[in-house]
Amino acid sequence: VDVNVVPIIDSEGNPVNYIVLLYDITEIRRLEKIRTDFVANVSHELRTPITAIRGFTETLLDGAMKDEEVLTEFLTIVNKESIRLSNMVEDILHLSKLEQRNVLKTLDEVRVKEVTDEIHKILHQKIESKNIQFTYEESDPVILKMDRDHLKQIILNLVANAVNYTPDNGAVSVKAETHDNEIAIHVKDNGIGIPPDKQDRIFERFYRVDKARSRNAGGTGLGLSIVKWLVENNDGRITLASEEEKGSLFTVWLPAEQ
Numbered sequence: 001v002d003v004n005v006v007p008i009i010d011s012e013g014n015p016v017n018y019i020v021l022l023y024d025i026t027e028i029r030r031l032e033k034i035r036t037d038f039v040a041n042v043s044h045e046l047r048t049p050i051t052a053i054r055g056f057t058e059t060l061l062d063g064a065m066k067d068e069e070v071l072t073e074f075l076t077i078v079n080k081e082s083i084r085l086s087n088m089v090e091d092i093l094h095l096s097k098l099e100q101r102n103v104l105k106t107l108d109e110v111r112v113k114e115v116t117d118e119i120h121k122i123l124h125q126k127i128e129s130k131n132i133q134f135t136y137e138e139s140d141p142v143i144l145k146m147d148r149d150h151l152k153q154i155i156l157n158l159v160a161n162a163v164n165y166t167p168d169n170g171a172v173s174v175k176a177e178t179h180d181n182e183i184a185i186h187v188k189d190n191g192i193g194i195p196p197d198k199q200d201r202i203f204e205r206f207y208r209v210d211k212a213r214s215r216n217a218g219g220t221g222l223g224l225s226i227v228k229w230l231v232e233n234n235d236g237r238i239t240l241a242s243e244e245e246k247g248s249l250f251t252v253w254l255p256a257e258q
């Protein structure tokens, strides 16, 4: 609690009374902590690929580059790490843009199928190379009234994860349906799944069940926190059902009429 005392002064300048103002700053402190934690996490996360890039290039310059096999191997790592670094910067900028108040939201009539088709195109290469069976299902055209870019980012992050965390020859599906006043978008995979005790934590920034695996897949640990932010800022919620080695089902619930 912050306390502020304001004296009420009479015509001779003597205090005759006091006004005591009590401010509940719990929320402000909480937000401050989130911000400082975030900066600490960002610094730590950025340091990892930078250290790798520095280490591998220095070793190469010290003579290791004379061996062509080592040269190719190290350059592949440097390339991968720099891509990850740029993904991370992009995600951080994206998140901070979203968090600025008065984010400009446009209300569009968006058909979930159209957005999913675009996402399929974006992820086409990865889906093909892993031989993943991708399907979209809806009984009637499902149309939402919300910011098109928000919906696209939500489904993109969920489908990209489903593809990343599903082994070759797996299946990923998106299904949209209307339930009373809500629209449900299910993103399902038959991949590695998420252990029960980690299911709440994966929505935290930078949290990853298996750091090495996420890193290999070019992950930043920010995707689901962006999804959660977007869903909640469109008056929706996200639920998860997952079983290890069986797969995961993320469901985004959004109001049918906003």
Ligand code: ADP
Pocket (backbone or CB within 6 Å): 161, 162, 165, 189, 191, 192, 193, 194, 202, 203, 206, 207, 208, 209, 210, 214, 215, 218, 219, 220, 221, 222, 223, 224, 225, 248
């Ligand atoms: P990342 O960039 O690491 O994928 P996310 O925030 O998108 O970051 O996800 C956080 C973590 O949640 C991932 O590292 C992974 O451990 C887990 N995860 C997310 N989606 C899935 C999924 N469909 N199947 C299994 N694990 C998942």
